[in-house]
Each structure stands twice: as C-alpha cells, then as structure tokens.
Amino acid sequence: MIVQTKSLYVGYAHASGDCALLEDLNLSIDESEIIALLGANGSGKSTLLRSLAGMKSILAGQLFINGKDTRTFSGEEWSRNVGMVLARTPDTGSLDVYGLIALGRIPYTGLFGRLKDDDHRIIAEVMEQMDLSDFAWRKVAELSDGERQRVMIARALAQQTPLVVLDEPTAFLDLSMRRKMAAKLRELAKEQKHSFVLSTHEIDLALNSATRFWIIGRDRAFYDIQSSVEAEAIIQSEFGV
Amino acid sequence: MNRLSQQYTAQRRKSFLLIFVLACAVPVLFLLDLFLGSVSIPFSEVVTVLTGGTSEKEAWNYIILDTRLPQSLTALSAGAALACGGLLLQTFFRNPLAGPDVLGISSGAMLGVAIVFMGGDLLGMHFSGSLSGFLQVFSAMTGAILVLVLVVFLSGVSRDGVTVIIGGLMIAYLAGALVNLLQHAAAREGLQQFVFWGFGSFSSMDLTSSLRFSALIIVLLIPSFFLTRSLNAWVLGPVYAQSVGVSLKKFRLGIIISSGMLTAIVTAYCGPIAFIGIAVPHLVRWVIRTEDHSLLLPAVVLLGAALSLFCSLITRLPVFETPLPLNAVTSLVGAPVVLIVILKQRHKGGFA
Numbered sequence: 001m002i003v004q005t006k007s008l009y010v011g012y013a014h015a016s017g018d019c020a021l022l023e024d025l026n027l028s029i030d031e032s033e034i035i036a037l038l039g040a041n042g043s044g045k046s047t048l049l050r051s052l053a054g055m056k057s058i059l060a061g062q063l064f065i066n067g068k069d070t071r072t073f074s075g076e077e078w079s080r081n082v083g084m085v086l087a088r089t090p091d092t093g094s095l096d097v098y099g100l101i102a103l104g105r106i107p108y109t110g111l112f113g114r115l116k117d118d119d120h121r122i123i124a125e126v127m128e129q130m131d132l133s134d135f136a137w138r139k140v141a142e143l144s145d146g147e148r149q150r151v152m153i154a155r156a157l158a159q160q161t162p163l164v165v166l167d168e169p170t171a172f173l174d175l176s177m178r179r180k181m182a183a184k185l186r187e188l189a190k191e192q193k194h195s196f197v198l199s200t201h202e203i204d205l206a207l208n209s210a211t212r213f214w215i216i217g218r219d220r221a222f223y224d225i226q227s228s229v230e231a232e233a234i235i236q237s238e239f240g241v
Numbered sequence: 242m243n244r245l246s247q248q249y250t251a252q253r254r255k256s257f258l259l260i261f262v263l264a265c266a267v268p269v270l271f272l273l274d275l276f277l278g279s280v281s282i283p284f285s286e287v288v289t290v291l292t293g294g295t296s297e298k299e300a301w302n303y304i305i306l307d308t309r310l311p312q313s314l315t316a317l318s319a320g321a322a323l324a325c326g327g328l329l330l331q332t333f334f335r336n337p338l339a340g341p342d343v344l345g346i347s348s349g350a351m352l353g354v355a356i357v358f359m360g361g362d363l364l365g366m367h368f369s370g371s372l373s374g375f376l377q378v379f380s381a382m383t384g385a386i387l388v389l390v391l392v393v394f395l396s397g398v399s400r401d402g403v404t405v406i407i408g409g410l411m412i413a414y415l416a417g418a419l420v421n422l423l424q425h426a427a428a429r430e431g432l433q434q435f436v437f438w439g440f441g442s443f444s445s446m447d448l449t450s451s452l453r454f455s456a457l458i459i460v461l462l463i464p465s466f467f468l469t470r471s472l473n474a475w476v477l478g479p480v481y482a483q484s485v486g487v488s489l490k491k492f493r494l495g496i497i498i499s500s501g502m503l504t505a506i507v508t509a510y511c512g513p514i515a516f517i518g519i520a521v522p523h524l525v526r527w528v529i530r531t532e533d534h535s536l537l538l539p540a541v542v543l544l545g546a547a548l549s550l551f552c553s554l555i556t557r558l559p560v561f562e563t564p565l566p567l568n569a570v571t572s573l574v575g576a577p578v579v580l581i582v583i584l585k586q587r588h589k590g591g592f593a
Contacts (some may be wrong), residue, residue: 013245055483079486090478091335094530100387106485107475113470120246127245136245137252159485 001067002162002195003029003052008061010044010051018059022216023049025061027224029163029197032189036206037199038235039216045199048214049165054078066162071093079107083156087168088095089148092140097151098133100140104158123158129188130154150184157194166198168203175190178202201236212227256529256536263543267317270550274313278557280304280565285368306446311451312553315443318458319507320517320549321542325465326503327518328525328541330536332472333496334396337583338406340519341504345388346413350508351439352416354462354464357437372493381509382502388412389501393493400444441512441567443553454510461506472534515568516575517552521545523582548574 005027011020021044030034039045050056052063054073063070065081073081085102092100104126105119115123127133130150135143140151149169156164170178182205188194189211197214200206206213213231215223217238225231276287282304286296290305323341330339341347357376389411395408424432446454471492474482483489507514525540552571557564 055480074486075483075488076486079484082484084484086480090481093532094526095476095532098245099532100477103474103477103481103485106470106487109470111467111470113473113533114535115246115249117246119250120243124243124245133245137248179254212427215540 001025001030002065004064006062006064008051008063009059010047010056011059013057013059014048020059022220022222023135025222027214029195031162031193031195032209033195033212034185034189035195035197035212035214036210036227037197037214037216038201038203038206039199040239041218043220045216046167049084049167049197049199052163053084053123053165054080055084076107079159079161081161081163083154083159083161083164085152085164085166085169087150087171089140089145089152095169096137097127097138097140097143100151101126101132101154101158103202107159126154126157127199129157129192130184145172146174146181149173149177149181153181153184157188162193163195163197166196168199168201170202183197185209207232246279253533253536256531256533256540259525259529260536260540260543263540263547265549266547267543270547270554271313271317274316274550274554275305275309277303277554277559278309279559281559295572307447308334311437312444313550314448314451314455315446315511316549316553317516318455318547319443319511319544320521320545320547321462322503322507322545323514323517323549324521324541324545325462325538326500326507327467327545328522328534328537329468329472329496329500330518331522332397332475333385333493333500334405335475335478336406337523338519341385341500341508342413342515342518343406343512344409345416346385346392346409346501347508347513348413348416348420349384349386349388350381350505351513352382352419353380354509355420355435356380358438359423359431361431366475378506378509383504384416385505385508386497386501388416389497392478393497438512441514441571443511443549443567444564445510454506457506458503461499461502462542463473464495465503468495468499468526469534469538471495472538473532476532476548512568514549515572516579517545517549517571520578521548524548525578527582527585 003144004023008025008027008046009020010016010022020033037045037048047056051058054070093183102115102119102125105115105122106113108119109115127136131151132154135147142146143151153169173181185196186209189196207228212224213225213228215225215231215238217223217234223234225234275291282301286301287305290296290302296302302452327340330341330344331337333339354377357373359379378405391411391412393407396405424435471487473481474485474487475492479489482492521544522537522541525537525544529536529540531537552567552574555565555570556567
C-alpha cells in the first residue's frame with residue numbers, strides 16, 4: 001500500500017476557523033492503481049490532490065505514504081514521494097524537452113543541480129516510455145498541447161515517485177490525444193508500477209481506464225468504488241448523466 | 242553515457258565557450274579602462290604605476306591609482322551585481338521586464354538617498370563625511386528593500402505578472418513624487434548633490450572605498466549561486482518548484498535579500514544605474530538559449546561586469562572634455578539591446 005489516509009480532512013485553514021471541503025476520508029492507494037477523481041467544479045478535487053502532494057496542509061486526520069506519517073515530511077521527502085502534473089503547462093521559456101524533464105531530477109541533484117550519469121539514464125528511460133526520444137532538443141514552447149503534456153508527465157516520472165497526482169491532465173487535449181494519454185497511463189501503471197490519481201471531467205474515459213473511482217457527489221458525499229459498473233450508477237444518480 | 246547525454250554535454254559546451262570568452266573579455270576591458278581616458282598616458286607608464294613603480298609625472302600616478310583604478314573596480318563590481326540582481330528578479334517574477342528600475346527598487350533607494358541629501362536640509366541638519374556616506378547607504382538599502390518586499394507581496398496577491406510590473410511602476414511614481422516634493426523644498430546644496438548622484442557614476446570612490454565596495458559585492462554575489470537549483474525549478478512556476486522540494490518561503494526570502502542588497506548597495510554608491518540589470522540577462526539568454534542557471538548566472542555576472550566596464554570607458558573617451566553622465570550611456574547602450582533582443586525573440590517562443 002502506497003498511500004493510506006485515516007479520517008482525513010482537507011480544505012482551507014482560516015484564522016477564524018477551518019473550512020473543510022472533504023471530511024473523514026479513509027482511503028488507500030495500492031501499487032499500479034489508476035484512480036479517477038470525479039466531481040463538480042469547486043467540489044474539492046484540486047484541494048484533495050494538493051493535500052495528497054503535500055502542497056496544502058491537511059486540516060485533521062492522518063496521511064501515510066509508504067507507511068510514514070507525512071506530518072514529519074520535509075519538502076524534499078514530499079518531492080521524492082509524490083509527483084505532480086497540472087492541466088495547463090506553464091510558460092517554459094527557452095527550455096528544451098530534455099532540459100524540462102531534467103527538472104524532475106532536482107530532488108536528487110546537489111546544490112547546483114548538476115546531472116550525473118544516473119540522472120541521464122533515467123531521463124532517457126522516461127523519454128523512451130513517453131515516446132519523446134526524437135523530441136529531446138525541441139523547445140517545449142513550440143510543441144503541441146498533447147506533446148507538451150507528455151513532456152510534463154515524463155518530468156513527473158523522472159522524479160521517480162511511487163505516486164503521481166494529475167490535476168485534469170487531459171483538459172486541453174483533443175479526443176484522440178485523451179485516449180492515447182489514458183492508454184499510456186494504463187501501460188505505465190502496469191509495467192512501471194506507478195500509481196496515479198487524476199481528476200477529470202471525462203466520465204467515459206475514466207470509466208474505461210481507471211482501476212478505482214473517487215466520486216465527490218452532491219453535498220460532498222465521497223464515494224470510493226472499485227467497480228466501474230457501480231461507479232457509473234453513482235455518477236448517474238449524483239450528476240444525472 | 243548514452244547518445245542523448247552526449248548531445249546534452251555538447252550543448253553545454255557552447256555555453257561554457259561563452260563563459261570562457263566573457264572571462265577573457267572582462268580583464269581586457271578592465272585594462273582598457275586603465276589605459277584609456279581623457280588624459281593620454283603612455284602604455285609603459287601605466288604598466289609602471291600598476292606594477293608598483295612611480296611615474297615620472299606626479300599627476301599620472303594620481304590619475305591611474307586614484308581615478309582610473311577605483312573607477313574600473315567600481316564599474317566591474319557594480320555591473321556584475323546589477324546584472325545578477327536583474328537575472329534573479331527576471332527569473333523570480335517570470336517576467337522579461339522585471340528589473341530593479343522597473344520594479345521600483347531603484348526608486349525606493351532613490352527616495353532613501355533623497356531623504357538623506359535633502360531631508361536633512363529641511364530639518365536644519367547637514368550630514369557630511371563618513372556619517373553622510375553611511376546614512377546614504379543605509380537609507381538606500383532601507384528604501385530598496387521596503388519596495389522589494391512590497392512588490393513581492395503584490396506578486397503573492399496576484400499571480401499575474403503584468404499586475405506586479407504595474408504595481409512596481411506605480412511605486413516608482415509614488416517614490417518619484419515624494420522625491421519631487423523634497424526637491425521642491427530642498428536647499429541648493431543638497432539638491433545639487435542629489436542631482437549629480439542621479440546621473441550615476443562609478444567615480445565617487447577612492448581606491449580604499451572601491452576595494453571595500455568590490456569585496457562587499459563579491460560576498461553578496463555568493464548566495465545567489467546557492468540559489469541555482471531553486472532558480473532552475475522556478476522556471477516552471479511555484480507549484481512545480483514546490484513539487485520538486487523548493488521551499489517557497491526560503492526561496493522568496495533568498496531572492497528578496499540577494500537581489501535587494503545587490504541593487505541597493507550599487508544604487509547607494511553609484512546612483513540609479515539604468516538598463517544593466519535588464520539588458521544583460523536578455524543578452525545572455527539570447528546567446529545561449531538555456532534556462533539552466535548554473536550557466537546563466539556566471540555568464541550574466543561576467544557580461545554585466547564587461548558591459549559596465551565598456552560603458553564606463555565610453556563616458557570618458559578622450560574625445561569628451563568632461564565625462565558623460567553614466568546613465569545616459571548605459572541607457573543608450575541598454576535600451577536598443579533590450580528592444581532588439583525582444584523583437585528577435587518573439588518568433589522563437591519563451592519569455593526572455
């Protein structure tokens with residue numbers, strides 16, 4: 001088991017009192033799982049993802065990663081345990097594909113960020129996995145949305161974390177790109193033993209590729225379901241689609 | 242070693258070449274600054290004086306050791322400091338326009354200095370000698386760092402880079418207005434002192450002070466190099482930087498202190514020097530097209546020193562009877578550079 005939560009509360013901490021978006025979550029993530037996180041905008045998907053990645057402190061309860069309580073985690077420990085991919089690729093300046101993926105190695109490099117042989121080997125590996133080997137010296141800014149998102153995923157993979165969280169990774173991709181991305185994630189989960197949690201609005205895509213579903217319904221009811229048939233029924237009753 | 246890592250190494254070699262060329266250019270320009278000036282002194286005489294001998298003319302000794310040498314030292318370190326501060330700010334704000342002058346940091350320092358030069362007159366106090374020097378530096382630093390903290394706060398409120406730049410400009414106008422009010426009320430002597438300071442100059446220090454100044458700059462440059470890794474991570478913005486283990490608080494603080502101190506100290510001693518801080522990072526990024534700060538930082542520091550020595554040389558070319566105002570020269574050199582680089586860069590993508 002990679003991740004386990006015990007009565008986890010996530011949301012916003014205010015001086016006047018905490019505002020929990022999701023309450024009392026008892027969740028777990030196993031090796032090679034792909035978890036689709038579904039819910040309306042503003043239901044707390046991003047907040048949960050950010051809390052799982054250590055970018056947002058949890059309000060109450062416990063979050064264990066690889067059996068360790070994350071309350072004691074340093075920034076560096078977080079960076080070696082959870083990787084992150086966002087919907088929109090930021091401005092990448094004059095970074096080329098190789099240079100951007102190399103940024104995923106930062107948690108393992110020394111003070112000046114010098115890449116060692118090991119780092120080069122891992123970068124070449126993830127480029128191979130994401131079919132980017134021919135793109136190495138292309139500027140990221142000149143790539144298509146789909147190619148760019150593959151680069152961002154490769155960067156997260158280079159970070160070699162057991163868990164990668166993806167916040168609406170397919171939001172800006174066209175339909176065929178979305179399918180390819182989903183297939184790629186399935187392949188990576190199966191062969192490389194990575195686990196993914198991804199938020200999405202693509203219900204069909206989620207139902208076809210995820211191994212587990214976290215659904216945030218009306219009134220922030222939280223469903224943790226493994227069967228896609230059951231998930232579909234809940235989506236139907238909660239969102240009417 | 243696989244094929245890709247070999248290509249990676251080969252690409253870096255280009256950047257190393259630039260750094261090497263710059264590392265050679267800096268001493269050459271430094272020497273040119275010593276050999277050339279409004280008074281023409283024979284080559285051999287300059288060498289004699291520099292190697293510890295005395296020249297046949299007393300005036301030449303003085304010109305070389307007390308005018309040209311301190312001026313060159315000051316130009317060298319001030320240029321390196323401003324360029325480094327500019328790079329830190331451009332990367333941090335992820336904005337090609339960020340720089341000490343645009344963000345109002347220079348104006349903050351200017352207000353601090355204006356208060357010392359002219360505010361004292363208003364209160365019937367006049368500072369002189371070393372106390373005045375100390376107050377000048379202290380108030381410039383206070384002004385610069387206050388503005389920088391304000392701008393960083395603005396950047397936290399709004400993630401939009403344009404807001405930060407507009408905020409910085411407005412702070413600059415506000416500080417400028419306060420300076421105007423002070424000028425309006427100031428006595429002649431303080432006003433004159435302030436106006437001359439505003440022209441910018443590398444020649445306000447004697448040899449001892451310029452050595453002290455250079456040592457201080459070197460000490461302040463060192464921490465920036467320890468930010469290399471975080472700067473690289475920051476290229477993708479705060480969220481991705483945090484996800485590879487960069488502590489936002491520490492990094493922010495590091496940037497504020499490093500860039501704030503570097504620009505504040507130079508501004509206090511040499512006046513608000515325009516364009517070196519903005520132009521140099523642009524030029525370097527244009528030539529080596531990388532976002533790797535382990536290459537950018539040394540290149541920027543060296544080019545900053547070189548460009549500033551070059552500008553200093555121009556201000557006192559033999560054809561001019563009195564030295565030109567430094568700021569006029571740095572602007573004449575810097576503004577077209579920024580314009581050309583931005584226009585060329587537009588087609589290639591990237592924010593620098």
